[in-house]
Amino acid sequence: xxxxxxxxxxxxxxxxxxxxxxxxxxxxxxxxxxxxxxxxxxxxxxxxxxxxxxxxxxxxxxxxxxxxxxxxxxxxxxxxxxxxxxxxxxxxxxxxxxxxxxxxxxxxxxxxxxxxxxxxxxxxxxxxxxxxxxxxxxxxxxxxxxxxxxxxxxxxx
Numbered sequence: 001x002x003x004x005x006x007x008x009x010x011x012x013x014x015x016x017x018x019x020x021x022x023x024x025x026x027x028x029x030x031x032x033x034x035x036x037x038x039x040x041x042x043x044x045x046x047x048x049x050x051x052x053x054x055x056x057x058x059x060x061x062x063x064x065x066x067x068x069x070x071x072x073x074x075x076x077x078x079x080x081x082x083x084x085x086x087x088x089x090x091x092x093x094x095x096x097x098x099x100x101x102x103x104x105x106x107x108x109x110x111x112x113x114x115x116x117x118x119x120x121x122x123x124x125x126x127x128x129x130x131x132x133x134x135x136x137x138x139x140x141x142x143x144x145x146x147x148x149x150x151x152x153x154x155x156x157x
Contacts, residue, residue: 028140031132032080035143036088038125039073041095042066048102049114058111061157065118068154072147079139094121122155 042065049062077087091099098117105113129151132144 026131028132028135028137029080029083029085031128031137031140031144032076032083032085034128035076035147036073036080036085037090037092038121039069039076040089041091042069042121043073044091045095045098045102045114045117048099049110052102052106053111053114054107055111058114061118062114064157065154068150072150075143075146079143082139119155122151126151126155 046062046065046067046069050059050066051062053059053062077085079085102110102113102117126148129144129148133141133148135141
């Protein structure tokens with residue numbers, strides 16, 4: 001068989017493999033795992049800010065993040081139990097890196113970096129939650145819709 005006739009089926013199979021892995025990566029279970037990791041990250045960094053921030057408003061924002069992401073985490077676990085999601089305390093690699101950065105800072109430098117990170121992180125979260133809310137993944141998409149107002153509030157603070 002000529003090479004050109006073999007090329008198209010190979011390209012087609014490669015495209016199908018990419019499509020199926022992309023669909024799997026964006027599935028409802030994966031979304032819940034990432035949401036749980038994100039909540040754990042926000043709780044950790046929020047507690048850090050509530051202890052170390054200089055500005056009282058930043059300390060209060062840290063307490064708010066820890067409290068509201070604890071509630072969101074409970075919601076993720078309630079929905080996730082049906083899909084085999086188990087409680088865990090893993091945080092995102094980005095949050096681990098940010099914790100390390102913040103641990104080296106004090107005063108206004110800490111406050112500015114914390115707010116910068118939270119702004120960027122909540123923009124990304126809102127995009128992902130809006131994407132999931134548009135899907136038809138039943139309770140998982142419903143969870144995303146429920147949590148969008150809180151994420152937006154955190155971005156607006």
